[in-house]
Amino acid sequence: MKKSIGILGGMGPMATADLFQKITALTDAAGDNGHIRVYIDSNASIPDRTAAILAGGEDPVPAMADSLRKLELCGADCVVMPCNTAHYFLPRLEPMTKLPFLSMIEAAADACRERFPGKTVGILATTGTLSAGLYQEALAARGAPFLVPDEAEQGALMEVIYRGVKAGAPPEAYREAFLSVTEGMARRGAACFLLACTELPLAVRELELDLPCADPTEELAKAAVRFCGYPVRTQ
Helix, strand or coil, X not given: CCCCEEEEECXXXXXXXXXXXXXXXXXXXXXXXXXXXXXXXXCXXXXXXXXXXXXXXXXXXXXXXXHHHHHHHHCCCCEECCCCHHHHHHHHHHHHCCCCEECXXXXXXXXXXXXXXXXXXXXXXXXXXXXXXXXXXXXXXXXXXXXCCCHHHHHHHHHHHHHHHCCCCCHHHCHXXXXXXXXXHHHCCCCEEEECCCCHHHHHHHHCCCCCEECHHHHHHHHHHHHCCCCECCC
16 A cells, blocks of 8 residues: 655745645656645644754744644654754654654755765755754765855855745845855855755745755655655656
């Protein structure tokens, strides 16, 4: 039997919608009945993950666990989280369920190694994700060189994420800030970029930028499609 996907979402809602769209687009189906059954709990009330990691903000795990239980009751066969920073809490969530979590971090790091061998990867992520070292550890384990934003670049990137994409601002409102980050990191040696915040693929798409990059949301979607026993559509 084909398997189903449970999306533990709402972190944020647009990123959740983006993952669902990518799962649908990447499933090589001939018609409606050839697609995967997907259960989505998009709980936008889950406390901010970066604030919890860096500033002692409200613990998001109880709300995430509530979503996890709902996905179990629906009958999901696996769980995916379209939020990079949320993976910091994965060691606490995994013991709460028998369902396997598919890691966005592992899928994206694998893609960087395969698509950009030997090239320095510029990690674009929230301050919480960078502080947790999630992608630094995953890339280092694969022998992939990487670069992180400096303090000014990270400040600009957080503006893009929170006051740009999450706030629903038009792309021109954050174009200059985003380019200041990518151009600055390219001058320091980044040859490609890992869009390690689920809002950033949306920003790149809205800005119509042609960047050599890996999209963790897309890689997670491919992993979920394969897990469920469906063929991945080649693009």
